[in-house]
Amino acid sequence: MIRIGDAARAPAFPVAAKAALGNAQLRRNVRHATNVIRGKRAAVVGEMADWEQLRDAAHAIKEHTIGHLDFYLEQFEENCTRAGGQVHWASDADEANRIVIDIMRAAGRTEMIKVKTMTSDETGLNKALEGAGLVPHETDLADLIIQLGKDRPSHIVVPALHLNRTEIRDIFRAAMARGDLSDRPEELAAAARQFLREKFLRVDAGFSGANFAIAETGSVCVVESEGNGRMCVTLPRVLITLVGIEKVIPRFQDLEVFLQLLARSATGERMNPYNSIWTGVTPGDGPSEVHVVLLDNGRTKVLEDEASRETLDCIRCAACLNACPVYQQTGGHAYGSIYSGPIGAILTPQLQSMEHSRSLPYASSLCGACYEACPVKINIPEILIHLRERLVDAGHAPTGERWAMTAAGAAFASDGRLRTAQKVARVAQWPFARDGRLRNLPPPLSAWTDHRELPAIPSESFREWWHRRERGERA
Amino acid sequence: MLISLFITCYNDTLFPETGKAVVRVLERLGHEVEFREAQTCCGQMHYNTGYTADARALMAKFVRDFAGAEVICVPSASCVAMIRDHYPKMAAESGDADLQRRVGEIVPRIFEFTELLVDKLGVTDLGASFPHAVTLHTSCHSLRSLHLGDRPARLLRAVHGLELRELPDADQCCGFGGTFAIKNADVSAAMGADKGRRVLETGAAVCAAADNSCLMQIGGTLARQGQAVRCLHIAEILAGGAPQP
Numbered sequence: 001m002i003r004i005g006d007a008a009r010a011p012a013f014p015v016a017a018k019a020a021l022g023n024a025q026l027r028r029n030v031r032h033a034t035n036v037i038r039g040k041r042a043a044v045v046g047e048m049a050d051w052e053q054l055r056d057a058a059h060a061i062k063e064h065t066i067g068h069l070d071f072y073l074e075q076f077e078e079n080c081t082r083a084g085g086q087v088h089w090a091s092d093a094d095e096a097n098r099i100v101i102d103i104m105r106a107a108g109r110t111e112m113i114k115v116k117t118m119t120s121d122e123t124g125l126n127k128a129l130e131g132a133g134l135v136p137h138e139t140d141l142a143d144l145i146i147q148l149g150k151d152r153p154s155h156i157v158v159p160a161l162h163l164n165r166t167e168i169r170d171i172f173r174a175a176m177a178r179g180d181l182s183d184r185p186e187e188l189a190a191a192a193r194q195f196l197r198e199k200f201l202r203v204d205a206g207f208s209g210a211n212f213a214i215a216e217t218g219s220v221c222v223v224e225s226e227g228n229g230r231m232c233v234t235l236p237r238v239l240i241t242l243v244g245i246e247k248v249i250p251r252f253q254d255l256e257v258f259l260q261l262l263a264r265s266a267t268g269e270r271m272n273p274y275n276s277i278w279t280g281v282t283p284g285d286g287p288s289e290v291h292v293v294l295l296d297n298g299r300t301k302v303l304e305d306e307a308s309r310e311t312l313d314c315i316r317c318a319a320c321l322n323a324c325p326v327y328q329q330t331g332g333h334a335y336g337s338i339y340s341g342p343i344g345a346i347l348t349p350q351l352q353s354m355e356h357s358r359s360l361p362y363a364s365s366l367c368g369a370c371y372e373a374c375p376v377k378i379n380i381p382e383i384l385i386h387l388r389e390r391l392v393d394a395g396h397a398p399t400g401e402r403w404a405m406t407a408a409g410a411a412f413a414s415d416g417r418l419r420t421a422q423k424v425a426r427v428a429q430w431p432f433a434r435d436g437r438l439r440n441l442p443p444p445l446s447a448w449t450d451h452r453e454l455p456a457i458p459s460e461s462f463r464e465w466w467h468r469r470e471r472g473e474r475a
Numbered sequence: 476m477l478i479s480l481f482i483t484c485y486n487d488t489l490f491p492e493t494g495k496a497v498v499r500v501l502e503r504l505g506h507e508v509e510f511r512e513a514q515t516c517c518g519q520m521h522y523n524t525g526y527t528a529d530a531r532a533l534m535a536k537f538v539r540d541f542a543g544a545e546v547i548c549v550p551s552a553s554c555v556a557m558i559r560d561h562y563p564k565m566a567a568e569s570g571d572a573d574l575q576r577r578v579g580e581i582v583p584r585i586f587e588f589t590e591l592l593v594d595k596l597g598v599t600d601l602g603a604s605f606p607h608a609v610t611l612h613t614s615c616h617s618l619r620s621l622h623l624g625d626r627p628a629r630l631l632r633a634v635h636g637l638e639l640r641e642l643p644d645a646d647q648c649c650g651f652g653g654t655f656a657i658k659n660a661d662v663s664a665a666m667g668a669d670k671g672r673r674v675l676e677t678g679a680a681v682c683a684a685a686d687n688s689c690l691m692q693i694g695g696t697l698a699r700q701g702q703a704v705r706c707l708h709i710a711e712i713l714a715g716g717a718p719q720p
Contacts, residue, residue, distance in 0.1 A: 018661045325648045329665045363659060365652025365666070366523060367615040388525030397525065401654075405521060409529040412484065412516040413536070422488050437698070447657045451664035452695030455489055462487045462494035466510045 002092045002298045004352050005124050010336020013359040020330040026162050030154075030331040033161045034322040040268025041319060041373075048264070057257045059377040062313035065250055069303065072215040072248045073294060079218030083280025085290040092297050097128035099293050100207070100240055104134055107238045107289060109205035115222060115229040116140035117209025118156055118316060119242045119295060121338040125207075136207070137199045139228040141192055148175035154332030154340065156318040157266045162331045196228065206236040206287065210243040211315065212258060213292070216251045219279040220292060223262060223272035230274050239278075239287035244295050246312040258315060261375035265317035298351035305390075308383045311346050313376045318343075320370035320380060326363060335360065342370035346383045354387070358396050361387035400444060419463065426457050476506045478591070479544035481537075483551045484516035490687045496714035497550050497588060500601060503714075508548075513540045519557035522565070524654045531569060534562055538577045546595065547581070550588040550710050552617035552685045558585050560620055587617070588710055589685055593626045599633045603715045606636030610679035611709075612670070612693060613645050614686040627685055627709055634712060640677040644669075651692035667696040674704060682706045 010016065020026060045051055065072055077087040088103075090096035104112065112129070114120070114136055126136045126147070138147040142160040146153055149171040153159030160168070169183040172191055181191055208229065212221040220241050222229050233239055249258065263272045281290050303309050321327045321341030332340030336357075337348040345364055349357035361384050364370075370380040391397060397405075411421035432438045438454040440446070448454055460468075478501055482494045498508050518533030537558070541547055549555050559582055566578040592598050609631060617623040631639050650656070650666025670693055674682045680703075684690050687708050694706030 014659050014661065017659065021661050021665055325650070325666050325669075326659075326662055329662050361525075362655065363662075365615070365648050365650060365655045365663070367648035367652070368619040369615075369646070369648070372619055385523060385525070388523070389527045390525075392525035392527075401524070405524065405526045405529060408516075409521060409526070409532065412518075412533055415513050415515055418484070418487075418515045425488070444657050447660035448695070451660060451699070452667065452692065453698040454695060455691065457488060458491055460491060462482050462491035463510070463512060465491055465495060467512070 001094055002301075002352060003124075004093075004122050004297075004337050004339065004348050007337035007348055008352055008356040013334055013336070013363040016334040016336060017326075017330045017363070020334045025164070025167075026331055027329065029162050029164050031328055033155075033158060034328050037158070037268055037322045041265060041322070042268075044264045044268050044270055048260075054257055054261055055375055055377050058261055058315075058375060059310075059313065061249065061254050061257060062376050063310065065248060066246065066303065066309060066312050069245060069248070072250055073245055075215040076213050076218055076248050077294075079216065080220075080280055080292055081218070083218050085218060085280040085292055088291060088293045090293050090295045090297070093123035093295075094128075096123045096242060096293055096295050096297070097125050100125060100242070101129065101132045101134065103238070103240055103291050104129075104205060105132075107205065109134075109238055111135040111137065111199075111203045112205040112207045112240070113137050113139050113199055113203045113232045113236065114143070115206070115208035115232045116143050116159070116224065117207070117242060118153070118338055119209045119244050120207070121153060122244075122297065123242070123295070125242070137196075137203060139196050139199065139232055140224070141189070141226055141228070144192055144196065145171055148172065152333060153338050155321060156316050156339065156341070156343070158318070162333070200228075200231045200235055204236045205238040205240070206232040208233055208239070208241045210241050210247050210292075211262065212255060213243050213248045213294075214250075214252050214255070214277075215248050217279055219252070219277050221255065221275065221277045223259065223276075224274045225267060225269070225272060227274050230276050233276050233278060234286050237287055238289045238291075240291045240293065242293045242295060244297070245299050246314075262315055262317050265319040265373070265375040302350045305350070305386075307386045308346065308350060310378050311343075311350055311383060313378050314343050314347065315376055316343075317375055319373040319375060323369040323373040324364075325367060325369065326365065335363065342380045342384075343378070346380055346387060349387055354391060354394060355396055358391055361391060404444070415463070419461075422457070422461050426459070429457055476546060476596075477509060478506050479509050479511060479541060479547045481514055481517075481541065481547050481549045481554070481585075482510070483549060483554045486550060486687055489691070490708065493550055493687055493708040493710050496708065496710040497548065499714040500592075500710060501548065503601070504596060504598065506596075509544075511540055511544075515540075517554045517557045519554055520653055522557065522561055527565070530561075531565055534565055534578070535574060538574065538581055541581060541584075542577070544581075545584060546591070547585050548588055548591050549585060550685070550708060551687065552587050552614050552621050552623065553688060555585055555587040555590075556616040556620035558582060587621055587623065587685060589623060589626045589630055590621065592630060592713075599629045601630070601633065601713045602635075603633075603713050604635040605712050605715045607681050608638045608640055608677075608679040609681045609683050609712065610640045610642045610674055610677040611645075612642060612649065612674070612682055612684040612689055614684055614689045615648050617685050618646060623685065627683070630709065630713060631683065634715070637712070640679045642677055642682075643673050647673075649689045649692050651689050653688070656692065663692070664696070667692050671696040671700065671702070675702060680704065681712070683709045683712055685709055
């Protein structure tokens with residue numbers, strides 16, 4: 001079944017957002033973290049004279065690749081296989097999980113160490129592994145915090161962004177039986193290091209996602225900041241990588257464009273501290289059994305709609321999340337999906353059934369900050385509008401809204417009707433008007449007046465004034 | 476020059492003073508203003524909410540209503556963005572070659588109010604007087620779609636007695652977003668509260684913008700808090716009385 005974790009059961013965005021808005025600590029954490037990343041990003045993007053050309057190049061490469069995805073995926077499979085890798089094709093989340101479980105069982109492994117991967121959250125891999133009696137260990141610091149705290153990622157790049165160090169200390173104290181821990185970052189990092197080191201040395205199966213799968217060479221590329229990923233992809237003898245099919249790029253050389261864009265956009269670094277690239281199996285060096293699972297899970301369905309398929313260009317840098325004023329208010333959990341923020345608002349509905357995410361395309365004021373920040377130039381506001389159109393056309397819009405829009409359309413159909421509508425509204429507002437302001441309007445306008453004042457409709461519209469003036473001048 | 480005014484539906488209904496101010500400014504500069512009474516709405520609300528068919532009908536009407544107009548002035552950056560950014564695409568998707576041609580003709584003749592003054596008419600000093608501290612909200616459409624840059628600020632700096640105060644986090648959305656303000660009222664209000672806080676930090680008596688929609692959000696938020704800050708469309712400041720000699 002195509003599913004994005006359990007996003008299909010998530011509450012509507014406005015409902016979840018309201019809950020998030022009530023959590024002052026979460027909002028402080030999210031605001032602080034996104035402001036820090038935005039500041040760092042702005043500094044390192046500002047120093048690039050060819051930033052716009054890089055964005056254009058990335059967009060062109062991605063559009064070309066997405067347009068010839070079948071070709072590049074087969075080329076990847078061929079070259080990866082030739083290098084000793086084993087390529088598996090998974091049509092949906094459950095099939096991907098099954099393939100991973102089968103590989104683990106065939107290799108006689110019961111535990112795995114994992115590099116940070118959003119795609120395995122998309123498929124709900126950890127839950128599936130645990131259901132099969134297997135044990136996943138997250139090794140990325142943020143993902144470890146999420147796993148130990150039995151929490152959910154709230155950000156694509158910084159999954160524990162919604163927590164501060166005191167909250168992290170409490171999670172570590174409980175899960176590591178370390179009542180002595182303070183909330184000093186160095187001490188927390190050292191505790192995680194000690195906790196993980198044992199697993200790196202003992203567990204003999206590694207699992208990763210991929211930032212890029214290179215068709216020309218059959219290589220997989222993972223970038224990270226902590227070095228835990230380097231351990232996971234080099235120490236165990238069995239290595240499994242789960243890759244969304246949109247992550248393929250044609251040539252090794254294309255990394256030149258993407259590695260510059262990704263690090264600067266994602267973490268505000270000039271380059272990621274660890275860039276791991278591996279190609280199949282190298283005898284006597286690293287894993288002796290390398291698997292790559294290529295995941296569809298709705299992606300080919302996204303391809304079918306030409307107006308929105310550039311959604312698949314995304315390189316998961318999360319610059320759009322950090323730039324988004326809506327995300328800054330709510331954090332990621334309100335989006336009900338591991339893909340949050342503006343990209344989540346367009347990706348989740350397209351991957352899973354639209355009716356399960358009716359509210360997500362509306363979770364934006366269309367301010368355009370996401371498009372401006374996107375390193376691969378995905379026109380997110382355009383796609384949001386397009387998805388809204390798809391929802392309306394499919395009959396998923398609320399009845400009241402549909403009625404209001406039809407009424408507004410009728411009123412705007414001629415100036416005579418608009419004049420009448422203005423007059424009617426002026427009379428209808430009377431019970432709510434006081435001192436030139438409207439209060440306590442009925443739904444849906446109560447959504448406005450519950451929070452803000454609304455000016456009353458003045459006694460004369462502009463067109464009435466104009467009419468009067470023209471008559472006066474003629475007289 | 477004969478300038479055709481597209482007042483926009485919400486300025487017509489809710490903010491007639493803005494329209495009057497635009498007329499005053501343009502006539503004071505010696506231009507003739509026409510108001511084609513058949514006009515109604517550009518279709519932005521419908522389009523942004525997903526009701527594309529309704530928006531397309533309003534686009535066709537707009538193009539009919541303004542046929543032959545040489546210069547069209549619009550005192551709303553977001554409506555200009557609707558016309559400039561979306562009409563060509565919508566017309567192309569309609570498959571109607573004639574509509575597409577007419578949209579292609581009309582788009583270059585559309586000017587947002589401050590664009591018209593600075594770019595087309597080449598004026599920044601309108602001889603206005605407004606002895607108050609003013610901060611300027613740059614709406615998302617004026618910033619990221621129209622790229623108005625410093626045009627509104629240049630116009631305001633030329634106003635006699637006006638002290639322009641910089642708004643912190645000026646590139647942040649005020650949270651209006653059309654139907655977003657209704658469909659996601661809580662988030663919208665939280666964004667509005669942040670913007671309102673920034674406006675208050677400037678200590679300005681007036682918050683100005685090229686969009687009354689944002690000002691309705693910012694002003695409505697501040698008014699609910701009992702704040703005295705006034706929100707004014709930039710045209711209403713520029714129409715202010717000339718300084719005494």
